[in-house]
Amino acid sequence: MNPAIRTQSLSKRFGRTVAVDGLDLAVPDGAIYAMVGPNGAGKTTIIKMLMNIFPPPAGHAEVLGIDCRKLAGKAFSRIGYVSENQEMPEWMTAGAMLDYYRPFYPTWDRALEQQLVRQFDLPLKRKIKHLSRGMRMKAAFASSLAYRPSLIVLDEPFTGLDPLVRDELIEGLIERAPETTIFLSSHDLAEIESFSSHVGYLEQGRLLFSEEMSVLSNRFREVTVTLDSPSPLPENLPTAWLQPQTVDCVLRFVHSEFDEDRTPRELAERFPTARNIAFDPMPLRAIFLAVAKAGRSRASSQQESINVKENAA
Amino acid sequence: MKQVLHIFAKDARHFWPEILVSLALTAAFARLYPYQWLVASVTGFGYGAVAGGVLPVLANALVILVPISWWLLISRAVHGERLVGNTQFWLTRPYEWKNLLAAKLLFLLAFLYLPLFIAQCLLLAEAGFHPLSYLPGLLFNLLLITGVLVLPLAALSSVTSSFAKMTLVLLGVVVLYGGIVALSAGLPSDTTGSVASPLGGHLALAIVLCACGTVLLLQYAARKTLHSWLLLVAIPVLLCAIAIIDPDQRLMNRTYPRPAPDAAAPVQFQYLPNQFQQAITNTAGDSNHFEVDIPLRVSGVADGSEVNPEAVKVAMEAADGSHWESPWQAVYDQRLLSGTEDAKIRFRIRREAYEKFKSMPVRLHVTLALALARVDRVTEIPLPASDFAVPNFGVCSPRTGWFKEPGEIIGINCRVALRQPKLTYVSVLWSKTSCSASQPEPSSGVLGAVWVGLLDNDPAEFGITSVWQTPLNFSNIWESYQKGSGPQPRQMCPGSPVTFTQYSLSGRTQTDLTIQDFHLPGLAIGDTFLLRMR
Numbered sequence: 001m002n003p004a005i006r007t008q009s010l011s012k013r014f015g016r017t018v019a020v021d022g023l024d025l026a027v028p029d030g031a032i033y034a035m036v037g038p039n040g041a042g043k044t045t046i047i048k049m050l051m052n053i054f055p056p057p058a059g060h061a062e063v064l065g066i067d068c069r070k071l072a073g074k075a076f077s078r079i080g081y082v083s084e085n086q087e088m089p090e091w092m093t094a095g096a097m098l099d100y101y102r103p104f105y106p107t108w109d110r111a112l113e114q115q116l117v118r119q120f121d122l123p124l125k126r127k128i129k130h131l132s133r134g135m136r137m138k139a140a141f142a143s144s145l146a147y148r149p150s151l152i153v154l155d156e157p158f159t160g161l162d163p164l165v166r167d168e169l170i171e172g173l174i175e176r177a178p179e180t181t182i183f184l185s186s187h188d189l190a191e192i193e194s195f196s197s198h199v200g201y202l203e204q205g206r207l208l209f210s211e212e213m214s215v216l217s218n219r220f221r222e223v224t225v226t227l228d229s230p231s232p233l234p235e236n237l238p239t240a241w242l243q244p245q246t247v248d249c250v251l252r253f254v255h256s257e258f259d260e261d262r263t264p265r266e267l268a269e270r271f272p273t274a275r276n277i278a279f280d281p282m283p284l285r286a287i288f289l290a291v292a293k294a295g296r297s298r299a300s301s302q303q304e305s306i307n308v309k310e311n312a313a
Numbered sequence: 314m315k316q317v318l319h320i321f322a323k324d325a326r327h328f329w330p331e332i333l334v335s336l337a338l339t340a341a342f343a344r345l346y347p348y349q350w351l352v353a354s355v356t357g358f359g360y361g362a363v364a365g366g367v368l369p370v371l372a373n374a375l376v377i378l379v380p381i382s383w384w385l386l387i388s389r390a391v392h393g394e395r396l397v398g399n400t401q402f403w404l405t406r407p408y409e410w411k412n413l414l415a416a417k418l419l420f421l422l423a424f425l426y427l428p429l430f431i432a433q434c435l436l437l438a439e440a441g442f443h444p445l446s447y448l449p450g451l452l453f454n455l456l457l458i459t460g461v462l463v464l465p466l467a468a469l470s471s472v473t474s475s476f477a478k479m480t481l482v483l484l485g486v487v488v489l490y491g492g493i494v495a496l497s498a499g500l501p502s503d504t505t506g507s508v509a510s511p512l513g514g515h516l517a518l519a520i521v522l523c524a525c526g527t528v529l530l531l532q533y534a535a536r537k538t539l540h541s542w543l544l545l546v547a548i549p550v551l552l553c554a555i556a557i558i559d560p561d562q563r564l565m566n567r568t569y570p571r572p573a574p575d576a577a578a579p580v581q582f583q584y585l586p587n588q589f590q591q592a593i594t595n596t597a598g599d600s601n602h603f604e605v606d607i608p609l610r611v612s613g614v615a616d617g618s619e620v621n622p623e624a625v626k627v628a629m630e631a632a633d634g635s636h637w638e639s640p641w642q643a644v645y646d647q648r649l650l651s652g653t654e655d656a657k658i659r660f661r662i663r664r665e666a667y668e669k670f671k672s673m674p675v676r677l678h679v680t681l682a683l684a685l686a687r688v689d690r691v692t693e694i695p696l697p698a699s700d701f702a703v704p705n706f707g708v709c710s711p712r713t714g715w716f717k718e719p720g721e722i723i724g725i726n727c728r729v730a731l732r733q734p735k736l737t738y739v740s741v742l743w744s745k746t747s748c749s750a751s752q753p754e755p756s757s758g759v760l761g762a763v764w765v766g767l768l769d770n771d772p773a774e775f776g777i778t779s780v781w782q783t784p785l786n787f788s789n790i791w792e793s794y795q796k797g798s799g800p801q802p803r804q805m806c807p808g809s810p811v812t813f814t815q816y817s818l819s820g821r822t823q824t825d826l827t828i829q830d831f832h833l834p835g836l837a838i839g840d841t842f843l844l845r846m847r
Contacts, residue, residue, distance in 0.1 A: 048399055051404070051405050053399045053404050053405070054399055072409075072410065073407055073408065073409040073410070074407055074409070075407075076405055076406055076407040076408075077407040079405065081405035083400070085400050086400055086402060086405075087400050087401055087402050088402050089402055091327060100319075100323055101406065103315065103316075103319050104316070104319075104406055104407045104408075105407065
């Protein structure tokens with residue numbers, strides 16, 4: 001099955017700043033793919049390139065099998081796009097906005113529209129400009145879900161929303177999940193952990209990993225090794241061990257390539273005198289924090305070595 | 314088409330206040346503009362606003378207000394789905410760009426072009442013209458309005474994100490234009506007053522139409538704002554280039570071809586060396602240039618012909634080998650008929666060149682670009698007391714004054730449809746005695762005459778009005794106001810025959826004249842306009 005979204009070496013710079021750096025991404029059809037990363041990681045830029053809001057200057061991307069540079073007009077009748085900073089026809093009432101959008105979409109489902117209006121408790125007679133942030137998002141969701149799009153793209157959809165509204169929107173989204181692919185960006189891990197099937201982590205324009213949520217959870221473990229005597233942090237640790245630290249007799253690190261069969265055996269061989277080796281599953285938030293901190297630590301080490309070389313030269 | 318109508322309907326609902334204002338202003342314009350004609354028929358002020366109360370003033374204001382309302386309308390329509398930015402709601406909706414553009418065009422068609430077209434038809438009908446007879450002119454006028462107003466405003470709207478930003482850009486353009494004009498006035502240049510080739514205007518219009526049209530297409534099809542801005546900036550650069558290239562000899566040679574060697578010259582010129590001459594300058598304005606008249610004896614103009622020197626180019630050569638050559642410069646108010654004996658061809662010379670050549674005899678080579686015309690139609694009409702139609706010209710009204718007795722006519726105002734009439738020589742005998750005293754003898758009158766119109770003109774002139782006023786300012790009009798210099802013609806009387814002699818362009822050519830021993834005249838500092846009048 002073709003992926004709903006596929007990119008190859010997608011890149012974008014803003015002046016001297018690299019916003020997206022050679023992104024290779026595949027979002028499987030039917031997935032709920034969450035692209036996470038800190039602010040400024042390039043999530044919105046990627047989405048805007050995918051939506052052809054600005055065409056990618058380098059690389060290639062396909063959305064529903066269409067080259068994203070050619071994404072326009074009718075192609076958007078299969079795509080629902082909601083963004084936290086997207087403008088809306090402010091002067092229209094919520095009802096008038098739905099009335100206006102309806103004829104653009106051959107697949108618009110009037111019954112679903114009414115269901116969404118009820119579900120979101122949307123005030124149809126109120127002008128968009130008079131709606132609260134939560135209500136605006138609900139209106140945006142209703143107008144982007146009512147035509148049963150094949151792909152729903154959401155750019156930071158839950159930012160700044162109260163938990164109740166967030167849950168309502170997620171619930172509405174999950175109801176659509178069986179018939180669509182959902183691609184969303186977020187920097188809030190907790191909000192996507194509950195319903196995402198796939199996750200990608202973006203930092204400084206680069207995708208550090210992209211995989212199924214279950215695989216990711218299985219791959220990361222917080223490892224605690226209790227040694228028989230206090231010892232310093234060993235040198236030349238594997239790169240898959242993130243954030244290693246020792247306190248007295250305890251060595252702790254995050255194993256990013258955990259394998260249920262292989263890893264315990266390898267650790268037992270490496271620490272033959274260890275009194276205990278524990279492997280604890282990690283919540284998504286802890287995984288990302290570990291990856292992010294490790295990434296920054298690597299970057300600062302590289303910068304330091306560059307500085308040292310430059311000084312020496 | 315469904316999507317076009319859908320977007321159009323949304324815009325019509327959204328922008329109803331702007332539409333209403335624009336329609337009201339256009340309707341008011343159509344209703345009030347004819348008051349100007351009434352005022353002119355009494356006071357003689359062709360664009361009179363002093364008399365007649367507030368309505369003619371309002372009509373004048375509407376000529377400005379209506380395009381301002383279009384400015385707002387165009388901006389609102391385009392910015393409704395703005396093309397600049399990356400957060401617009403419509404970008405990720407199934408909008409087809411062609412449909413969006415078509416919807417905006419439909420909007421302008423319905424709320425700008427159609428009301429204007431109706432207003433222009435109403436004005437034509439009110440002025441005594443049948444609108445359907447002027448359909449090509451009306452459509453050409455809409456094309457001019459598109460090129461000069463609508464397309465540039467739409468193109469500017471398409472590269473800005475809001476009315477405020479568009480207004481700022483427009484103000485910037487005005488300031489830039491003012492700066493360029495101020496700068497060019499201060500520069501020592503011979504090109505001021507250079508003649509514009511008839512091709513130049515059309516070329517400029519074509520450039521504006523093409524460039525603005527391309528910007529619109531580029532923005533709607535691909536939202537290439539940077540490219541569009543570059544294209545917009547290129548327009549004034551190209552127009553400036555045309556202005557510079559315009560007087561170029563090759564273009565002039567094409568427009569005014571040299572006659573065949575064996576062809577008879579349409580007119581002969583001979584220099585009159587003993588005529589009084591002064592080089593004059595306008596101290597209030599441009600003191601870097603002087604104007605020099607070349608007095609000429611004219612002969613050889615055939616009966617029924619008219620020769621119009623439209624441009625002059627002068628080359629000056631001194632015995633010491635020094636040389637100066639002017640660019641092509643426009644010549645004004647010289648119309649040569651078979652009976653014309655004298656003419657003065659005026660050219661501009663830079664102060665430095667004048668100072669250099671003033672004390673030495675020079676060999677002056679004068680090249681004149683001539684337009685040749687032949688009588689096309691002569692219409693003689695006994696002057697009626699009320700409106701009268703002149704075939705192929707317009708509708709004219711006798712002009713009375715505030716202080717004249719009833720029936721005494723001090724001038725004629727004409728209304729013409731969409732453009733200046735063909736070049737016409739209008740003549741009438743003015744009576745020396747009161748019209749009411751006795752029927753004046755035709756031979757006792759004094760001839761008053763005036764040239765109006767153009768030899769070659771487009772189907773319409775640019776303007777939101779479809780009816781232009783052409784006051785006939787007869788040659789003796791100033792004399793009639795002078796006191797104490799003997800009997801002066803007082804007025805035209807009803808029944809006086811007014812002759813309209815219309816000319817058609819028969820060709821254009823160049824002719825040369827070499828003056829071997831020419832001395833630049835002495836300098837008189839004064840006001841050019843006053844010197845001309847005297």
